[in-house]
Amino acid sequence: MITPLSWLKEYVDIDVTPQELQDKLFSCGFEVEELYEVGKDISKVVVGKVLTCEAIPETHLHVCQVDCGEHGQFQICCGADNVVAGGKFPVALVGATVYATAKDHKTVEGVMTIGKGKLRGYESHGMLCSGVELGVNENMYPGADYNGLLVLPEDAVVGADVKPMLGLDDWIFDIAITANRPDCQSIFGIAREVAAVLEKELRMPDLSYTETDAQIDDFTVTVDCPDLCPRYSAHYVTDVTIGESPLWMKRRLALVGIDAISNVVDITNYILKELGQPMHAFDLTTLEGNAIHVRRAANGEKIVTLDEQELTLNDSNMVICDGVKPVALAGVMGGLNSEIRETTSAVLFESAKFARDNIRRTSRALGKRSDSSARYEKGVDEYATVMALKRALHLIEELGCGKVGRTHADVNTGNSVEPREVKVSIERVNKCLGIVVPNEEIMKIMQNLALNPSIDGDTLTLSVPAYREDIVTYQDVAEEVIRMYGYEHVVPAFMPSAQVTIGGLNLQQKSELKLKNALCSIGAYEGIHYSFFSPTDLDLLRFPEDAPERKAIRIMNPISEELSLMRTTLAASMINAVARNQKKGNLEGRIFEIGNVFLPYELPLTRYPDEKARLCVGIFGEKESFYTMKGIAEKIAETLQVSFTYEAMQNTFLHPYQTARVLCEGKEVGYFGKLAYDIADDQDLRTPVYLMELDLKVLSAWYGKKPVFNPLPKFPEEQRDLALVVSKETTCGEIEAVMKDACKYITKISLFDIYEGEQVAADKKSMAFTVVFTPKEEAFTAESVDAFVKKILKQLDKNCGAQLRS
Amino acid sequence: MNAALEQIKQEIISGAEEVKSSKEAYEFRKKFLDGKTGKIGLLMREMKNIPPEQRADYGKGVNELKEWAMGIISELDIKMKSKELLERYEAEKIDISLPAEKSEQGNLHPITLIRNQLIDIFAGMGFEIFDGPEIETDYYNFTALNTPQDHPARDMQDTFYLSPEFLLRTQTSAGQIHVMENKKPPIKILSPGKVFRSDDDATHSPMFTQMEGLVVDKGITLCDLQGMLDVFVKKIYGENTKTRLRPSYFPFTEPSVEVDCSCFECGGKGCKLCKGTGWIEILGAGVVNDKVLENCGVDPNEYSGFAFGIGIERTAMLKYGINNIKLLFESDLRVLKQLND
Structure with a gap:
């Protein structure tokens, strides 16, 4: 709210410096965002x-x-x-x-x-x-x-x-007004607060005028939509002479950034700033049928506004009509057909309260904003509506540009502009604040705020002016008391009457933090990416038309198409993050993210979607491989005290032969693999990229698994190295499975060498394993271990055609 | 003196000079001192061929020779070993100014770091941590928080809508309602999480992180809010940090306050960071509006509470001097690697 000091001084004697006033306003809830001298550069x-x-x-x-x-x-x-x-x-x-x-x-x-x-x-x-x-x-x-x-x-x-x-020694205060104080969206509204905080008298603007006998015969005002227009007042002015406004008025308008146009129009603008009430002046001679009719627009109805634009309306918009046609788009802009011209000789002033959300919606929907609509969106009060009309008539007289007629219409829904009585318990106010504010102080504050207080025992009775719609409960009164009394009176306490509660992270939160720390320990950095992504990300990942990932929740009013869908996978954001890094020359690195995906049960949403946490890891660089990523998977399994198994799989965005499905105790929890080359090329990726995505909601079933201590074996373990010749297609996993099946004493199998070349047949490879046997009931003898090996080899031969390498 | 002994002695003296390594020293020792084949050992075996009356002298002579030879050869051995050690070290001389080989340790995102720090502080005061959904209904995000459909406060936040009913939460305050619906007082919760507003510039991101705190119990007042904030700012910004409350407005609290802390950069004298005011705005708070308690079935005649909301990005940006909020969501490793706190 742009407020010139000189204008404020019309209503309050201000005997402090602009800087002191700024501090005072700040302490009572009005932050002065900018304070400058009009002639600051001169x-x-x-x-x-x-x-x-x-x-x-x-x-x-x-x-x-x-x-x-x-x-x-x-x-x-x-x-x-x-x-x-x-x-x-x-x-x-x-x-x-x-x-x-x-x-x-x-x-x-x-x-x-x-x-x-x-x-x-x-x-x-x-x-x-x-x-x-x-x-x-x-x-x-x-x-x-x-x-x-x-x-x-x-x-x-x-x-x-x-x-x-x-007038260059004047000061401008640009004051931030919170949403609960629309009554301060005016110079006079600010003056009320200034008077209260400086404990000065408030001078009312002059509202006096003299009515002449002039009238419009049979003039009527009807309001069809009282829900959208709770109050509509109109008054007739005759013998109008359109001309220039006096310097003092032009000057004040100039200080708040409004160009003077003509006396009648300037009066409406002046009152908008002075009292915060948008007003409209119709050229009465253009109004037909001696009537004003406020109604919802018909669908498809058209109006040409002052700025010569034709708008097509619908029944969520409100229009002001004369007896025949629309003459204004209510609260937003007047119609061209009834605008004030140099020749205007009679005027009908409108001062109305329109529902704020309706004006807001109309203004947004039609893309038409004005000072008036901006003001209505914040909410006007009927107190100002009534006052503004009187002020306009006074100014007509003061400027000598017309005569106030007798015709006056006031259509209202019964809302009083008289003060309301509010009674609160002083004890309750003090209990809310946690301090005891002396009754004299409360009285003084309430008086300064023109709330006409009286105290009887514990009861504080206020007579709240109609413009203070925000004061209803004891909490509202407590706020008024403390903002004027001063927050420095609040004494720090530490919940002396509260019960002890046990705080901290829950299991899921602890487990996720543990995972994050484990990933950091292997050189990965945590990233956080937007929860939304782009439709083109779905194409990037080559998802087919019917892929579940394509069933993403769409934002109705996104910032841009790139940020229009809620993520159904974290992979796309990770690929983009890797691509951004490579563009900046980071050719190797490890990044992880824990974030939610949003999977709707149906679209459009009718219930909460399945919102579940996933872990995504992206690693890239010449040193990375499928197996380094597998190592990261193992690290995760280790951190959660579970074991993962892996199956070959394929998906649309990973290498067909370097991708694994991850299973935790048989249950699918995610995948990892090498990024497909075509996608890597699309993104200009220069080094290999591997991705992993795990469903933490599924994994959470194992959160909190405690390590179990296994007593150390009583008897020494035995170890044998076995070099096997197998066909090239045979996998390590197959061999391990056969070995484990063949002997229950095997506790560890580790591959230590793979060889292909001259020393084995062309279609064969040699794989060398170290196998550890752990005795249970009794110690092994050399013969018993030899027997295990023999059995293992027999099974390997049978199931995989594996032979011991000679 | 037996000439043979003398000869061996000479052989050792001249031979020792030829020894160039510890391995040669070992061979040299074996040549003379090996029990079976060594030359001195062989002299001992000669004893039987020595006339008995000379045997004592002979034996003494051989023993003396042996003692002497052991001394010489041991010395030789030590000398060779220390020479070789030195050579080995010299051979391994390196350029210590070559770059280090690091085993890389990653780190948590600055938002997680601040979040953990705040959680630690508040968990110690008895706060539980609650994660609410990012997709919310209009009811939980607004209506239940005393912000009905046509309330002016809705204009304060540009909301992303997913349907007329569902939206991306604009504030973690939405979590308050879920908690109060499901838990009776005493309540002390902290609800961190992502929130969304249609805003996009150097200091605003369409997604950011808030942390909402809520206390509901008997006899909670504005003074308790002040007391808790004092503890909080001292823990996060240092013992000498002060707080200042000033009036503000949020639909779900009354009275509402904006909380400033004395500038941790200049200590309140005024600097660039605090724009010369000596104060930095850190969070919004207030006494929970009775209407919100009623909406959740909590009796405001029995219970009262306070709530506060902290912007994590703002805290992180202030703490680490990050000038553009976008840097927090781009996973640029050059950025992430610097923020190892």
Whole structure:
């Protein structure tokens, strides 16, 4: 909320500095986001009187002797056509700062510091200034838009600072207003808070006016949709003379960034800023049928707004109609057909409360925003609605631009603009705060906030003005008390009356943290990626049309198509992360992520989807292989005290022969493998990439498994190395399975060598294993182990055609 | 003196000079001192051929020779071994300025680090950790939190909708309701998690992480909130950190406050980090609005509570001096490797 200090001072005497006021506002809940002086860029500019002014031959320049009072007399060269001896103009002294303008003398191009200069051989000690150079326009000071020097009045004191004269010593507060305080979306609303915090009197804006007998015969206002329009007030103004607004009004509008248009329109804009109530003025002569009719638009109904755009409406929009046609899009913009023109002679003022969400939806749906719709979206109160109309009529009289007629309409749904009574327990207020605020303090605060308090025993009775819709319960009162009393009075305590609770992570959270730490220990870095991904990611992974991964939840209003689907796999984000790294020259690394996938039971959603945590690991670089990834899988299994088994599998985005399904005690928990070469090429990946994705929801069944201590074997273990010749197709897994089946004493089998080449047949390979036998009931003898080996070899021969290598 | 003894002595003296390695020293020892084949050993065996009256002298001579030879040869052996050790070391001379071979240790994401740090602090105060769903209903995210359909506070957050009813949660406060519906007071929970808002610039990401705290019990007041915050900021930002409450607005708390802590960079004097104010905004909090308690079936006449919400990214960015929030979600190893805390 842009608030000029000078405007605030109309309602409150402010005897603190702007900075002190900023601090006061901050402490009571109004953060001043920006505080600046209107003329912050202007310095050392004073009133100067031109004593002599001589033309420099063959130029448009003049050389002047300028009296600057206490600052001295200077020779200044000037190119403006209105420089004249005897005139008073702003003088930027040497060292002054003013705005630099482009060649058009209008466009500001930054701030410049005035130095000594020399023009055509004449020394110049300073600069005579235009309005633009001082940041002043016609609405702030008459004559300021002239393309030449800004002419100062005859009575200006020579040598005096020009800033107060031009209003440049004013301050602007840009104040953040929280959503619960729409009543402060106006200068007067802020003034109420300033008065309360400074404990000063608040001066009401003048609402007086005199009604004449003029009236519109049989004029009616009807509201068809009181849910969207709880209050509609209108008043007739006659004998209107459209013209310019007085300087004081133009100036205030300029300070809050509004261009003056004409007196009647300026009044509506002025009230929007002053009281926070959007108003509309209809040219009465364009209204037909002596009626105002507020209704929902018909589907397909059209209106042309003030900005000459035709809009097609539907029944969720609201229109203001005369007896015949729509004349305004309610709360958003007036219709072109009823706008105020130079010829307007009679006006109907509208001051209404429209439902905030309806205006918001209409404004968004039609892409049409105005100061009025922005204000309505925050919510207006009926107190201001009623007050604003009176203020507008007062200003019509004050500006002398019309006569207030008698015709007045007020359609309402019975909401009172009178104060409400609120009773709360003082003890309850204090218990909420945890401190005891003295009753006198509470009384004082409530009085300052104009809540008309009285205390009877423990009961605080307030008479809450209609604009304070936020004060209803004891908690609301507690907030008012503490924000004015000061949060520094809150004494730190530590839940003295609370019961002891036992905190900490649950099993799932602990287990996930354990997994993360285990992955860090093998050189992987944790990444976090967006929970959404792109439809093109599904194509990247080559998912067929009917793949379950394609059944992803779509965001109705995504930031972009790339972030429009909820993830159904973490693999795509990981591939993208690896690709980003490789583009930046990181050609090797290990990344993991634990994040949710979102699997809907049906689309569109009618119940919570299956939201489950997955672990994704991406490793890349020349040192990585299928087996380093398998090692990571084993590390995970070890961390969770479970054992994984692996089966060959294929999916659409991994290498057909270097991909494994991961099973935990027989249950599928995920996959890992090498990224398919075509995808790697698509992503310009320069080193091999391996991916793993595990379903932590399934794995969570094993979370919390405690290590079980196995007593050490009583008898020594025996170990044998077996080199086997097998066909090239035989897998290590097959051999291990056969060995284990053949002898129950085997506790460990480890492959230590694979050989293919001249020493074995062309279609064969040699695999060498170390097999560990652990005795149970009794110690082994050399013969018993030999017997195991014999049996193992027999089974290997039978099942895999394996022969002991000679 | 037996000439043979003398000869061996000379042989040892001259032979010792020829020994160049510990292996030769070993051979040299064997040549003279081996019990069976060594030259001195053989001299002992000669004893039987020595006339008995000379035997004592002979034996003494041989023993003396043996003692002497053992001394010489041991010395020789030590000398050779130490020479060889030195040579071995010299042969293994390396350039210690060559790059180190590291066994790489990865690290947790800065968000996880901050999250763990906060969890540690609050778990110690008796807070349980609750993970709510990222996809929420309008009811849990807004309505139950005293933000009905047309409430102005809905404009404070740009929500991603998945259907008219389902949305991506905009705040972890949604978790409050799930907890209070399922658990009777005393409640002390911390609900960390991803939240989503349609916002995208250097300090806003459409996905970020919040941590919501909620306490509901008998007699909880604003003072308890202040007390807990004091402990929290001292633990995370240092013993001398102060807190400041100032009024704010959230639909689900009343009174609501914005919490600032004294700038941990300048100690409150004013610097670039705190934009000269000496204070840094760290979280929003307040006394739980009675309406929220009622919505969850908790009797506000019996219980009261406070809630607070911390932005984890903001905390991480302040702590590590990260200037763009996007860096947290790109998994750039050059970034992640630096944040080993």
